[in-house]
Amino acid sequence: MIECRNVSKTFIQKGKQEVPVLEDVSIDVQANEFVVILGPGQSGKSTLLRIIAGLETPTTGTVTLDGEPVTGPGADRGLVFQGYMLFPWKTVLGNVEMGPKLCGLPSNEVRDLAMHYIDLVGLSGFEKHYPHQLSGGMKQRVGIARAYANKPRVMLLDEPFGQLDAQTRIFMEQETERIWQTDKRTVIFVTNNTDEALFLADRIVAIEGKLPGRVQRTYTVDLPRPRDLTSGTGFTFPARPGSFGTGNGVSPEPR
Amino acid sequence: MSQEATCNAAGSSIANETVGQVVDRGPLSLGRILTNRWFLHTVSIVAFFWLWDWLARSNVLGGGSSALARPYEVLDQLVVLAHEELAELTLWGHVWASTQRVVIGFSIAAVIAVPLGLFMALNRYVNAIVKPLFDLLKPMPPISWISISILWFGIGETSKVFIIVLGTFVPCLLNAYNGVRLVEPELYDVVRMLGGKRRDEILHVCFPASFPAIFAGLQISLSIAWTCVLAAELVSARSGLGYIIVQGMNLSQPAMVIGGMAVIAAAAWGTTLLVTALERKLCPWKRKIVGL
Ligand SMILES: Nc1ncnc2c1ncn2[C@@H]1O[C@H](COP(=O)(O)OP(=O)(O)OP(=O)(O)O)[C@@H](O)[C@H]1O
Ligand SMILES: [Mg+2]
Numbered sequence: 001m002i003e004c005r006n007v008s009k010t011f012i013q014k015g016k017q018e019v020p021v022l023e024d025v026s027i028d029v030q031a032n033e034f035v036v037i038l039g040p041g042q043s044g045k046s047t048l049l050r051i052i053a054g055l056e057t058p059t060t061g062t063v064t065l066d067g068e069p070v071t072g073p074g075a076d077r078g079l080v081f082q083g084y085m086l087f088p089w090k091t092v093l094g095n096v097e098m099g100p101k102l103c104g105l106p107s108n109e110v111r112d113l114a115m116h117y118i119d120l121v122g123l124s125g126f127e128k129h130y131p132h133q134l135s136g137g138m139k140q141r142v143g144i145a146r147a148y149a150n151k152p153r154v155m156l157l158d159e160p161f162g163q164l165d166a167q168t169r170i171f172m173e174q175e176t177e178r179i180w181q182t183d184k185r186t187v188i189f190v191t192n193n194t195d196e197a198l199f200l201a202d203r204i205v206a207i208e209g210k211l212p213g214r215v216q217r218t219y220t221v222d223l224p225r226p227r228d229l230t231s232g233t234g235f236t237f238p239a240r241p242g243s244f245g246t247g248n249g250v251s252p253e254p255r
Numbered sequence: 256m257s258q259e260a261t262c263n264a265a266g267s268s269i270a271n272e273t274v275g276q277v278v279d280r281g282p283l284s285l286g287r288i289l290t291n292r293w294f295l296h297t298v299s300i301v302a303f304f305w306l307w308d309w310l311a312r313s314n315v316l317g318g319g320s321s322a323l324a325r326p327y328e329v330l331d332q333l334v335v336l337a338h339e340e341l342a343e344l345t346l347w348g349h350v351w352a353s354t355q356r357v358v359i360g361f362s363i364a365a366v367i368a369v370p371l372g373l374f375m376a377l378n379r380y381v382n383a384i385v386k387p388l389f390d391l392l393k394p395m396p397p398i399s400w401i402s403i404s405i406l407w408f409g410i411g412e413t414s415k416v417f418i419i420v421l422g423t424f425v426p427c428l429l430n431a432y433n434g435v436r437l438v439e440p441e442l443y444d445v446v447r448m449l450g451g452k453r454r455d456e457i458l459h460v461c462f463p464a465s466f467p468a469i470f471a472g473l474q475i476s477l478s479i480a481w482t483c484v485l486a487a488e489l490v491s492a493r494s495g496l497g498y499i500i501v502q503g504m505n506l507s508q509p510a511m512v513i514g515g516m517a518v519i520a521a522a523a524w525g526t527t528l529l530v531t532a533l534e535r536k537l538c539p540w541k542r543k544i545v546g547l
Contacts (some may be wrong), residue, residue, distance in 0.1 A: 010339065036452060050444075055447070055448070073444070073447040073448045075448070075449060075450030076450070079448045081441060081444075081447075083441070085371075085439070085441050085442060085444075085445050087442065087445075087460070087463070088539070088540050089463040089466070089538065089540045098445075098449055098459070099449035099450060102446070102451040102455055102459075103449075130539070130540045132539075132540070146445075146449070147448075150449060150450065176481075236318050
């Protein structure tokens, strides 16, 4: 459904200095698949997601969505930002209504869609709250509802729970799974957390640690859902992301 | 607490994420009264007036006509001014004269400078044309224009309004400009990802995001407007609070001078409250700053 073909990105900083951020990244994502891009900090994960979103253009390579090349941002892809990026001047309802409104839906449909997704992320009763009145976890729920409200073909989540404490984070991961099961969509989820990747992913794309980011290995995670976060999945978590052993249900794909 | 527990058990997912506030209401004690905010406010105000009165009584700043007026003398003087006319106007007339100049000058400046600042931030051609002129005129203190404006416009209303417009133009424009410049760029990405166009970015991000900065500019402008109107009135006027102060000086009546000063402060405060109220109405999302 989504194909990244040999995507490379080099930023040019302060006039001349070239910073290669991504090199030769190729990823295939099937419809309704939950793909996690796993890599340490500063490995070009956000850049890759922004390229798929159409907010950046790749230096070389192409991204296609259902066969059509991605040339710019659009409502068929929903992006959840690393730093929430809610509109502080809008209420929860106003934030979630934004997408359908910009897409020109009639106002009663806009309201229904927004209320539906606010309910789905568990924020019923908080419609009139402003973002500064919400906790971090609730803010990211708004971010998720806002992206979902446009019914995008792909959801792109960029370390959505990176700023949350461990407990809220685990809780939000369970919520993410629940929301995904309720409203099935293709998901590309970026994280630097191995546990998070193992809990959520159908497939894990491990990105190499140092710039430029490359795909190190792809793993299929064939564990039954919902998975258990506390009792362990049967293998030890590797110190370096991407260097999984071949534990129960996790198997590297052939290169 | 038990409420929260049942909520959690029932699967309400966010109860544990809301932040509650508990107000501690202990019994009244001497210590609590002594550290109460309002009690301390009262103490400092009373101490101020007592010190003022003491300084006036003991003629520290000289006796006779140059003496510091005592608080009740100032109050007396204001009551007299409120009833008797000075240059055909009562105190209220003078307050209105000054306020009118401030409001007209401030409004003209805001209506021109705020949109211009927004345009400068949004369009680099507008910026390239306006910025050098603006930078050239910016460091010039508005009060330095008084003489030339009297030569151009005479001593009527126009010259005073002109000074106020000049003085308030700069902060209005600068704040609108910076307000747009400091918008988090990823918010534009949000709009574009949700299906918005350039027009939506400006309408839904640029304008609302720069509101707080614009209002900060308006507040600064307002206090500058009062400074300007006072300066203009001190130089030449037949009405206004500056005129009362000049008359007090000419008649050697310190009570009248201080009274005029106090009324200016009150009027400036009043207009500030109006702008604050407008801001509250238009930006309900702005976090209240506690303690100030
Ligand atoms: N617009 C840009 N211009 C120049 N350099 C950039 C730009 N965007 C990103 N970079 C550089 O690309 C590198 C990778 O950034 P990116 O945000 O994609 O990494 P990341 O894996 O998402 O990191 P993190 O885990 O901290 O979110 C960084 O070193 C950054 O300096
Ligand atoms: Mg990132």
